[in-house]
Every structure is written in structure tokens, then in C-alpha cells.
Amino acid sequence: MSYKIKSRIWIESDNHVLLGEGRVQLLKAIETEGSLSKAAKSLGLSYKKAWSLIDSVNKSAKKPVTINSTGGKGGGGAELTDYGKQLITVFDEINQNCWTFLDEQVQKLELL
Amino acid sequence: MSYKIKSRIWIESDNHVLLGEGRVQLLKAIETEGSLSKAAKSLGLSYKKAWSLIDSVNKSAKKPVTINSTGGKGGGGAELTDYGKQLITVFDEINQNCWTFLDEQVQKLELL
DNA sequence: TAGCGTTATGTATTTACAAATATAACGAAA
DNA sequence: TTTCGTTATATTTGTAAATACATAACGCTA
Numbered sequence: 678m679s680y681k682i683k684s685r686i687w688i689e690s691d692n693h694v695l696l697g698e699g700r701v702q703l704l705k706a707i708e709t710e711g712s713l714s715k716a717a718k719s720l721g722l723s724y725k726k727a728w729s730l731i732d733s734v735n736k737s738a739k740k741p742v743t744i745n746s747t748g749g750k751g752g753g754g755a756e757l758t759d760y761g762k763q764l765i766t767v768f769d770e771i772n773q774n775c776w777t778f779l780d781e782q783v784q785k786l787e788l789l
Numbered sequence: 790m791s792y793k794i795k796s797r798i799w800i801e802s803d804n805h806v807l808l809g810e811g812r813v814q815l816l817k818a819i820e821t822e823g824s825l826s827k828a829a830k831s832l833g834l835s836y837k838k839a840w841s842l843i844d845s846v847n848k849s850a851k852k853p854v855t856i857n858s859t860g861g862k863g864g865g866g867a868e869l870t871d872y873g874k875q876l877i878t879v880f881d882e883i884n885q886n887c888w889t890f891l892d893e894q895v896q897k898l899e900l901l
Numbered sequence: 902t903a904g905c906g907t908t909a910t911g912t913a914t915t916t917a918c919a920a921a922t923a924t925a926a927c928g929a930a931a
Numbered sequence: 932t933t934t935c936g937t938t939a940t941a942t943t944t945g946t947a948a949a950t951a952c953a954t955a956a957c958g959c960t961a
Binding site (some may be wrong): 750 | 946949951956958959960
Binding site for chain 1 (some may be wrong): 794798799887894897
């Protein structure tokens with residue numbers, strides 16, 4: 678059995694967490710579901726938890742990441758801004774690059 | 790205020806955590822203190838917490854990482870094996886490389 | 902203006918994890 | 932055989948985080 682290396686990356690802004698893997702997953706769910714409550718349900722987390730995450734994301738980001746509308750046709754909904762879509766794309770890219778980088782590095786351990 | 794990227798890496802063996810930053814810090818303290826109880830105290834964590842961490846490390850590793858002796862002159866003590874010393878060296882090296890790698894990658898976010 | 906499905910927010914409860922406490926076992930040395 | 936400072940382990944207590952529950956607000960539509 679060989680050693681495996683795992684990693685967790687996240688982006689901070691002004692000492693507050695902006696994006697992590699969980700937040701990115703939630704943003705993706707919002708994009709496909711069109712609403713925060715449905716996104717939360719699809720991921721099995723409470724609406725409140727999801728809301729506080731998105732609230733934190735939007736407060737930390739330089740520009741709005743989602744646009745949440747309350748009331749109106751269908752009761753409202755949530756959608757990603759273009760900036761939000763770009764953020765999750767770049768995050769995924771960095772994360773993927775990190776994994777492949779670490780998979781190379783971990784070989785140093787096998788030689789011991 | 791620019792975005793910062795943070796990371797946490799850890800090594801797993803057979804789906805159990807072998808090494809993380811906290812465990813490495815504890816191993817270093819054992820090396821300098823010569824005992825598990827003193828190492829725990831120097832890091833401000835309980836002896837039980839420290840012991841269970843080291844127990845987990847030794848159970849996950851391919852070879853022993855520390856040698857713990859009970860009783861005898863001075864009551865006993867704990868020290869790192871050569872293998873343990875090599876592990877923390879390589880871990881620190883990989884971690885450092887990961888940070889510099891991510892610092893380059895994060896620049897992609899600033900352009901958005 | 903009543904109804905609907907959202908977003909938004911507060912409060913209480915439960916759960917999980919960390920911390921504290923207690924005690925046994927160990928083995929050399931005096 | 933008593934003392935000492937460890938390692939080893941169980942049990943209790945405390946604290947913080949997650950979860951659940953409850954309710955207000957919103958704005959379009961019929």
C-alpha cells in the first residue's frame with residue numbers, strides 16, 4: 678500500500694474565506710438549479726447553511742458572485758454572475774493543477 | 790486588497806491520515822524535547838491528544854516513526870526514528886513547494 | 902389582496918469534538 | 932520495595948459547531 682497525498686485549497690480575501698471546495702460545489706449547484714433553496718437541497722445541506730455560505734462569498738469577493746432575487750415570479754431565485762462563473766472555473770483549474778503537482782511530489786516519500 | 794491562496798496537505802496510508810501539519814509539528818517537538826508529555830506541553834495541547842496523534846502516526850506508517858519507552862531512567866521518553874526524521878523533512882519540502890506553486894497559480898484570479 | 906415559492910434571519914436544540922480529570926502500568930535506581 | 936517521571940488508557944466534563952425549527956419579508960400573479 679503506497680502513500681497518497683491529499684490537499685485542500687481555499688481563497689481568502691482580507692482574512693476571510695472567499696472560496697473553498699464546498700463553496701464552489703454550492704455555486705455550481707446554484708448555476709444548475711437556479712435557486713439557492715434547491716441547490717441546498719440537492720447537496721443535502723440546510724438552507725440556512727447554504728445562505729450563510731453564499732452571503733460570506735459575496736461579502737468577501739471584489740465583485741458580486743451571485744444575484745439573489747426575492748419575491749416575484751416563482752418566488753425569486755439565485756444565479757451566478759459572469760464573475761462568479763469565472764471564479765469557479767479558475768478555482769477548479771488551480772485545484773486540478775495542484776493535485777497533479779502533488780502527485781509528482783509524493784513520489785519522494787516512496788523512496789524512504 | 791488582493792486574494793490569497795491557502796492550502797493544507799496531508800499524507801494518507803490505507804485511508805488513514807499519516808501526516809499533516811499538526812502531526813509534523815508534534816514530531817518536531819518530540820525531537821527537541823525528548824518526551825511526548827513535554828512536547829505536548831510545549832505546543833499547548835493535552836497529553837492525550839498528543840498521544841493519540843502519535844499512536845495514529847505509528848499505526849499508519851510503513852515503518853515506526855517514533856520509539857516510545859515507558860519506565861526506566863527518567864521515567865521513559867520518546868524519540869524519532871531515522872525514518873521519522875526523513876518523513877518530516879520530505880513533508881516540509883513538499884509543503885513548501887506547494888505554497889510557491891500555488892502563489893504562482895493564484896495570479897490567474899487577479900486578472901478577472 | 903390572498904397565495905405562492907423564494908430569500909432572509911433569529912432562536913433553540915442537538916451533536917461532535919476538544920479538554921480536563923483520574924488512574925494504571927512501566928522499569929530503572931536508590 | 933519505594934520513589935520517580937514517563938507512557939498508556941478510560942471516563943467525565945465543557946465548548947463550539949452543525950443542525951433543526953420557526954418566522955418574517957419580498958414581489959409577482961391571479
